[in-house]
Amino acid sequence: MREHTEVRMSDGVRLHVEASGPAEPEVTAVLLHGWTLDGRTWHRQRAELRERFGERVRVVTYDARGHGRSSCMALPTATLAQLGDDLAAVLDAVAPVGPVVLVGHSMGGMTIMEYAHRHPGHFTARTAGLVFVSTTAEGHAHTVYGLSPRIARLLRLAETAGAGVLARCGAWRPPRALLRALRPSIRWLLFGDRCDAADIRLVTSAVAHATMRSIGGFRASIGAQRRLDTLAALAHLPAAALVGDRDRLTPPPCAESIAQALPATELTVCPGAGHMLMMERPAEVGAALAGVLGRVLEGARAAAVGV
DSSP: OEEEEEEEOTTSOEEEEEEESOSSOSEEEEEEOOTTOOGGGGHHHHHHHHHHHGGGEEEEEEOOTTSTTSOOOOGGGOSHHHHHHHHHHHHHHHOOSSOEEEEEETHHHHHHHHHHHHOHHHHHHHEEEEEEESOOSSTTTTOOTTSOHHHHHHHHHHHHHHHHHHHTTTTOOOOHHHHHHTHHHHHHHHOOSOOOHHHHHHHHHHHHHSOHHHHHHTHHHHHHOOOHHHHHTTTTSOEEEEEETTOSSSOHHHHHHHHHHSTTOEEEEETTOOSOHHHHOHHHHHHHHHHHHHHHHHHHHHHHTTO
């Protein structure tokens, strides 16, 4: 049975959290969504983890501030640093004990890195495994949108200027009629060779629930983040990284640099896939999640029996 709750941050922002599984699991898996999306993007993985691991694993998703069913925030807190702080607070509220496997898609993966950077003691005490899906530790260093570098630079300038305008629009949300018209662009930007119409509708719905402030406000922080040094200190953790070779936002060099920083990381490159691997390649993402969770569960069991 899935539980719905709200966790209030110190600045008054309310985060919508969903959890399923036992109150005292062997491991808790926390799935963090990407920029302009929400926790629904993990629906296939939530179901698979419950079926595969049953009562051994608790699964938690939540909508980042300004996204989904979470409340809007002050513009100065639309940063990855704040998202890292939010993650620490959510763990304390909904998974206060036991090992945690953190799974991040795009901005969600960057949130995990920021949490590790800003709260190293908290991170070390709680985190037992990592899965990075279509994300980067180098901001927009490798992002060219599948275009020539010159055109990509011009597009980035336009995007950055537009983000500043959107950030000042507060809690307004994108008009649904506009998003329906933009579906072909969303499909081109976020998906690879194949995609399901239902997935396009879900992504469009998620963007429609994101506030203008979150759509525009997080852009500068996302583009500027550099956390390869932070990752290098986490090489002892079981980890996996996945990327699609048609990803226009976080192309393969992003995942390759993560794997270089974490040498034990299992790197999976999905041919023909774009940015939304949880939807486009659920089998590969599920296998990576199961692999890391399995190693964490084995380690916890061995520690419990003193092996």
